[in-house]
Amino acid sequence: MSAEDQVDATAAEAGPESGDSGPSGLFDAEFLRKLERLELVARKVFRGMTRGEHATRRRGRGLEFADFRQYQPGDDLRYIDWNIFSRLDRLFLKLYTTEEDLTLHIAIDASASMAFGSPSKFDYARQLAASLAYVGLNNLDRVSVSSFPASSGPALASLKSRRQIRSVLSYLEGLTAGGVTSLDAAIAPGLGSGVASRSGGLVVVISDVLSDEHVARAMESIRGEGRDAVLIQVLAEEEIDPPLDGAYRLVDAEDGTTLRISIDEDLRAAYQQRLNDWLGEIEVAATRSNVDYVRATTAIPFEDLLLKYLRQGRHWR
């Protein structure tokens, strides 16, 4: 099946239920094409990473012969291929691969602050989430998608098969940004339906992390026990370099509080310094908590961000 055919298939799978597939929609045809290209690249990456190197420590259903290896003292004798020994008078082990399910949980920040920006961070985050979900589903991963705060809607849990992408798109399209949230308060309940209770898996949190003051604690809660975590921080260009100069009454998008302020070049510089400091704190906290940290702005196309991250291949093994 050619890539275009696959795109058409994806579009067909996405169908009209996935939402507005017209040119102005969040997940339009162009987006879907991008998705497919992304998946192709991801597949290549996965193949290269897993063949011959991935040794599962688990037995179980779905074992598949992969390769032979010369016996090393200490190897499990149960896997010695006696036929080869009888013929070659040398000991070889049979190697098997297990198609282990990678549980991918995507948590997307749906607080009011995510609606900020042009394009909005929320749209960007949803496209990111959709892309990640698509890649995961195409790789037969188990995918869950949730949003926080909890009031923004129930989670979409344990999806498997690529046909489920329709549900993901539909779910994401139905989300609205609003309310107040913070990372540590949102992750555990949001993940409680499945992922948090199991060890292992990958959690990807997509948020702006602007309102979160206890970032270290938040990182710990993201990391959890026995799972890998990625924090994708999405910022708008207007937040990085605010085009403000003069007297303002700044209204906080999340809690509606106001701040009277006169912004000049000095204060703008002070804000940017403070922002850089905050981003640095987040990165340090993420590193300490062994949370993978990716910073993105809405100016970077989401597919470029993901491609770069996938090529790094840190979690898709």
Added chain:
Amino acid sequence: MMQLAAPLGLLALLALIAVVVLYSLRPRRTEQLVSSHRLWREALQERRRGFGWQRLFRDPTLLLALLTVTALALALAKPEWLTDSATTPELVVVIDTSASMQAAAQQGSRFDWAIERASELIGNLPARGRALVMTSSAVPVLASAFESERTELDRTLRSLIPTDEAGRPKEALTLALSLLRDQRSGEVVFLTDGAYDEPLGEGIETGALPVRIEQAPLPAERLNVGIVRFDIRPEIGSEERFEVLLGIRNYGASPVTVPSQIVLEDRTLWAQPVALEAGEARTFALPFDGQPAGRAVAEIDLDDDLRADNRAYAVSPTDERLRVLLFGGENVFLREVLSALANVDVTVLDEFRMDRFPEQHASHDVVVFDRIPPPELPGGRFFVIEALPPELPLRAQGWVERPIVSGRGKNPMVENLDVGGLIVERARRVIAVDERDSRIQRLFWADDTELGLAFADGPTRLIYLSFDVARSSFPYHAAFPLFLQEALDWLRPRRTRFSPTQSTTGESVVIELPDSLAEGATSLDVTGPLGVQAAVIRDGRAEVTDTSRAGFYRYSVGEQTQFFAANLTNERESDLTPRATDVGPAAGPATNADASAQTGASAGEQQSSTTRSALPLWPALAMLGLFALLVDWFVRLSGRAGRASG
């Protein structure tokens, strides 16, 4: 050291509060939605920790506004930078050069003493001391500027001479004090003989400056007799007899007999000894026959303390005769009456010749045309009878037989004329071209014609009678000679309307000049006892300013030489007795020069002192404020331009 000349100006610093308040007022704020203002808040808090001074330094426009207000407020307080600099006192030496200073002192004249004393004072000045020399007589005169060069000042002193003028020391001291008004130290020293009356202490503001009067040492015995009056005048009630007035006074303490005489030109009018008691004054009225024309000198022969008042001078006014040229002398009455008029010289010519007329006209004051048609007349004075001169703006329309005189003007010429009785055989019918012509003045008229007119236009004056005088009753009128006299007086050209003959020494003399001489001339040479001086001519008048010497002053007007006399004839100035003097708080009674020399108290001997000068700083502060304002304006404009382009 600084002082504030107007400390209330600092109240303007209150404007600083207004600047800060205005600056802190913000325009309406724009509402702006942000994802989170947490970081903005944190940035603001961090900046506010350094609020106040740091903010000020961050905001140049606020700084500049504060600087502008501060600079301008300080400028309003008029700060001055005070510095002390060493100065030496300045000395003004006022030397009395009035006539009495020519009198004897104990040694030499009083004036000689004053010059020596002044030289001494100047010599005692400190190294950088400065002095100014001025004289006091009828008017104060600055003989030098403030000068530190001793030789220069001495040269000035040696060039001074006493005058024959009466002194006005108050004016001189007032001027001297004004020269030192801006100085904080200095002194005025008045070197005089004290022979004046006006109390110097009244009306002179000395302030803190001392004025010292030093009096010349006088001889114990004084002999002083002076001429206090000398004049030539007509006798009262007579136009033809004159008298000489002579006044002599003995100021001495002893009786004296003085030989006295009066000489008029080369004729001795009177000579006799005059005996006077101590303090006595006598006045002589001496009649003489004939015209006292010329210069007269009165003299007393006495070697007394003051010789300047031993001679007096007088000038008798010269006889100004009117030169009249009469063309057509057939009218005997006219000829005879003209010739009989006082001070009129008449030349009669029967024939008029145009080629000779200009010369004849130039050598006569008035030209009379008796029924002879005048030519086109040059500027001058004319009397025309019957024939119509072309210059007159009149229209001739035949003749009027036996005109009846119906009216008379208000002119003095016809004031006494009984027009009602005037019979005229025939007169030209003439009427004015323009009744409102101001050049023409009607003298007398008939119903149908003008009979007598006066015409004045610039240098030309003309009297016109439209009838033959011989063929009228006019000559028989008693008023006829008077009419002619008045007419000639009106026609008389101005030579020197005012010819001064007597003046007082020190006073200016003004000489009025005829138009013909005043036009184009800028000065008139006047020769007096001290030589020739140029009297400046302005508006037809020459002012002789230097009459400091008694004597005759000669000048020429056209071909005529005229004189006037200047005399002291001031009883107070002739009185050499020192009168009381006191000036200001620092002066005591007049002291003798010896006493003042003993005390050694003189400006020349004062030590240098410091004087404080104040340098005003407000202009610099005002400029600073304006500069700050300009920079503030520039910064604001630049900011707006930057935002517009951004």
